Amino acid sequence: MQTFAALNQPRVGYTLNIESPFTDVSAAPSRVYDIVPVPNDDFIYDYTLQHPNTTTWGISFSQTSASPINIQYQVWFNATNTANSSDIFGRDALAIVRGIDEAIITVLNDPTAMVKANIGIALKDWPLIPPGRLSDSVVQQLGSVFFFCSEMIIFINVLNQIVTEKELKLRHGMEVMGLRPAVYWLSHLLSNTVLVLINALVTCLCGLAFGFKIFRNANFGVLLIMFFLFGEAMVMFAFFITTLVRRARVAVLAGIFLFIIGLLIESFVFSSSYIGYIWWSGIIPSGVSYVLGLLPFFNFGHMFLDISSMTTGQLDRLTNTYIPGPGFPWSALYSAPPSDTLPFYGDNPPAVPPVIQAWYLLIMDCFVYGLLLWYCDNVIPNEYGMAFPPWFFLTPDYWGFETSSAKSTNRNEWQTHNTSGKVMIPIEGDEDSDVLVERDRALDSSYFPALKIVNLRKVYRNSALFASKLDKIAVRNSCLTVEQGTLLALLGQNGAGKSTTISMLSGLTPSTSGDALIYDMSVRNQMQRIRKIMGICPQHDILFDDLTAREHIELYAGLKGVPKSQLKALIDERLYAVRLHTVADVRAGTYSGGMKRRLSLVISTIGDPKIIFLDEPTTGMDPVNRRHVWSFIEKLKRNRVIILTTHSMEDADVLGDRIAVMCKGRLRAINNSIALKSKFGTGYRISVVTHQAQADQVKSIVQRMVPGAHLDDDSAGALIYRFPATSMGAIPGFVKWLEQNKNGLVKSWGISQSTLEEVFLKLIRESSHKKQ
Numbered sequence: 001m002q003t004f005a006a007l008n009q010p011r012v013g014y015t016l017n018i019e020s021p022f023t024d025v026s027a028a029p030s031r032v033y034d035i036v037p038v039p040n041d042d043f044i045y046d047y048t049l050q051h052p053n054t055t056t057w058g059i060s061f062s063q064t065s066a067s068p069i070n071i072q073y074q075v076w077f078n079a080t081n082t083a084n085s086s087d088i089f090g091r092d093a094l095a096i097v098r099g100i101d102e103a104i105i106t107v108l109n110d111p112t113a114m115v116k117a118n119i120g121i122a123l124k125d126w127p128l129i130p131p132g133r134l135s136d137s138v139v140q141q142l143g144s145v146f147f148f149c150s151e152m153i154i155f156i157n158v159l160n161q162i163v164t165e166k167e168l169k170l171r172h173g174m175e176v177m178g179l180r181p182a183v184y185w186l187s188h189l190l191s192n193t194v195l196v197l198i199n200a201l202v203t204c205l206c207g208l209a210f211g212f213k214i215f216r217n218a219n220f221g222v223l224l225i226m227f228f229l230f231g232e233a234m235v236m237f238a239f240f241i242t243t244l245v246r247r248a249r250v251a252v253l254a255g256i257f258l259f260i261i262g263l264l265i266e267s268f269v270f271s272s273s274y275i276g277y278i279w280w281s282g283i284i285p286s287g288v289s290y291v292l293g294l295l296p297f298f299n300f301g302h303m304f305l306d307i308s309s310m311t312t313g314q315l316d317r318l319t320n321t322y323i324p325g326p327g328f329p330w331s332a333l334y335s336a337p338p339s340d341t342l343p344f345y346g347d348n349p350p351a352v353p354p355v356i357q358a359w360y361l362l363i364m365d366c367f368v369y370g371l372l373l374w375y376c377d378n379v380i381p382n383e384y385g386m387a388f389p390p391w392f393f394l395t396p397d398y399w400g401f402e403t404s405s406a407k408s409t410n411r412n413e414w415q416t417h418n419t420s421g422k423v424m425i426p427i428e429g430d431e432d433s434d435v436l437v438e439r440d441r442a443l444d445s446s447y448f449p450a451l452k453i454v455n456l457r458k459v460y461r462n463s464a465l466f467a468s469k470l471d472k473i474a475v476r477n478s479c480l481t482v483e484q485g486t487l488l489a490l491l492g493q494n495g496a497g498k499s500t501t502i503s504m505l506s507g508l509t510p511s512t513s514g515d516a517l518i519y520d521m522s523v524r525n526q527m528q529r530i531r532k533i534m535g536i537c538p539q540h541d542i543l544f545d546d547l548t549a550r551e552h553i554e555l556y557a558g559l560k561g562v563p564k565s566q567l568k569a570l571i572d573e574r575l576y577a578v579r580l581h582t583v584a585d586v587r588a589g590t591y592s593g594g595m596k597r598r599l600s601l602v603i604s605t606i607g608d609p610k611i612i613f614l615d616e617p618t619t620g621m622d623p624v625n626r627r628h629v630w631s632f633i634e635k636l637k638r639n640r641v642i643i644l645t646t647h648s649m650e651d652a653d654v655l656g657d658r659i660a661v662m663c664k665g666r667l668r669a670i671n672n673s674i675a676l677k678s679k680f681g682t683g684y685r686i687s688v689v690t691h692q693a694q695a696d697q698v699k700s701i702v703q704r705m706v707p708g709a710h711l712d713d714d715s716a717g718a719l720i721y722r723f724p725a726t727s728m729g730a731i732p733g734f735v736k737w738l739e740q741n742k743n744g745l746v747k748s749w750g751i752s753q754s755t756l757e758e759v760f761l762k763l764i765r766e767s768s769h770k771k772q
């Protein structure tokens, strides 16, 4: 055998271990050997039965006579090793037989050996033994891929869920109502940590139930923590990615892309120990493994390989069989896998780090992605363009240490800052006198009502870098004031700038220039404080389909810090007020459009806000419920400021203490309903029915009593007059005359005032003729 090994060494690398490592037949081999001598034939039988699939072939020599020496040998092939059976019975068999023959002839030709031998070959069956567990080798080779996939389901779900909340503006809705970003992320982290833990536990228990060696031979805690840390690192990785995308569809696609990258790494790198350990072989610069350590699936694949090679065993590339590993106790975490479970690169095993390092790297991944999430979430502008500057973490405001300017506003300084030297929109020749008065009031440095808007302007830029003709000026230097206890109704066509005004005042979008003071707090730098006293009913309902009306109120009451003891009474009272009490425990996803609006309205009133923004709150409401909502809003007015935008003239007429009409981003008119109707309306319409013969007489009386009266219609004694607003003073006397002559000169009469709708249409018509 020595001669056989020596002759074949240059060809196939076989070496003979003179000192047999096999003395105890039940001891498992601890590494891959080449050719080893064993005590006798029985040893081979027993060994093969106890350690299936660990040998390919054996040779048994026997001496049948002493003189001349007869040597007989039998070549036994392991028939259970089906992977390359054709080689064993074909090419390999011939090669081995030829090799042994050459060795014997060499020995016989050695004059010093004095050996005479006949060569005889006999075939013998290898003991038939059950094949090894196929499933173990599959787990060894594909386990990291399989278990990686189960974690990726959570990863993609996190991406989809968070970006959907962003897309549907649910997150911002909650933030405007007082939710802190840290609380938002922590709640997601907590719920996903529970999911990850359950997933890790189920994976380990299933692995044990199916009897995979990696689960039976490794410490349960080690596996559980490995799956858990991997899941957590993937969740943090997903959180970070959500800051970079705005659409749920893009997020899912990004998730699938990363899933495929991870899958490739797991299946091509870590399913083979030869490639899996190459990072520590010296062939690749050592820093590469640390950079790759930023990918959670790299660390997971590495650790899975360590554990599986010490539990399931190692694939012997020579014999294509698995050599069982020594197992993976907890203590094995602190050292590198034994070198005989590692592949060799040349003559050297790789310098693999301790197994626990993969844990440390996974924990590091959690912190790195947590930091990136925190930074990007603050710096990357949201859907509305709000973002902190890149150095936000250096500002005391961010950390809650309010600077004196953020704590309280010096009214004089604020006023000077927002007016002097600022570009004011030029006053047009025919600017409405009320608008001019309103502007003066806003610029008055001694007048500070609950809400004061000065020079507020919003330009939606077409390009982030430079101004262009395509920029959209949504609000043109608005100046407005609103007293506490009043409701200002904002009217305007689609695109007039109403929602943009509300968005700037509620901190959803930053203003381009100008500022507003809400109870002496600036919307530019004191939004956190303003949010504590603010409620908003946004234009589009921000509701969770799976929550009931009651749960919505509980959620927002929690954010607003409403005491639990007041919660039940609050829910009952508010839901009854808008007639949602009968569906308090029904999921909001099943509500009609009008019901959703009413729930959004109720939400905006939670926490006793001092200022409430209602953006088209009555859209889609039937006349009955609209009246309930009117009386609810009417009651809310006391001690508050309410800003209401609407397309319903009725809403504005009934609720608005003052009505402001916006056209193309500019304030065109502002006053109470009666004054607006008088000023912009067509005045009064009076119809007088007389005898046809006396019509001329009545006409001359009207012309005398109401000089500006305009006859719109005259048919068969029915006269329809339009009295301009300027002739208001003459109306009482004329009405008196009509009553005195009723049943005489006058058969009957009627009077009606211009509607707000007529006023609105007139203002819009006039505005469309003006140049911007």
Ligand SMILES: Nc1ncnc2c1ncn2[C@@H]1O[C@H](COP(=O)(O)OP(=O)(O)OP(=O)(O)O)[C@@H](O)[C@H]1O
Pocket: 460, 472, 473, 474, 492, 493, 494, 495, 496, 497, 498, 499, 500, 501, 539
């Ligand atoms: N995010 C945005 N990017 C670019 N332009 C915008 C954006 N939001 C609004 N605009 C534009 O600004 C103008 C004012 O829009 P805004 O939504 O404030 O009008 P509105 O009066 O509330 O209209 P509606 O009654 O339809 O709600 C519109 O021309 C609109 O197209």
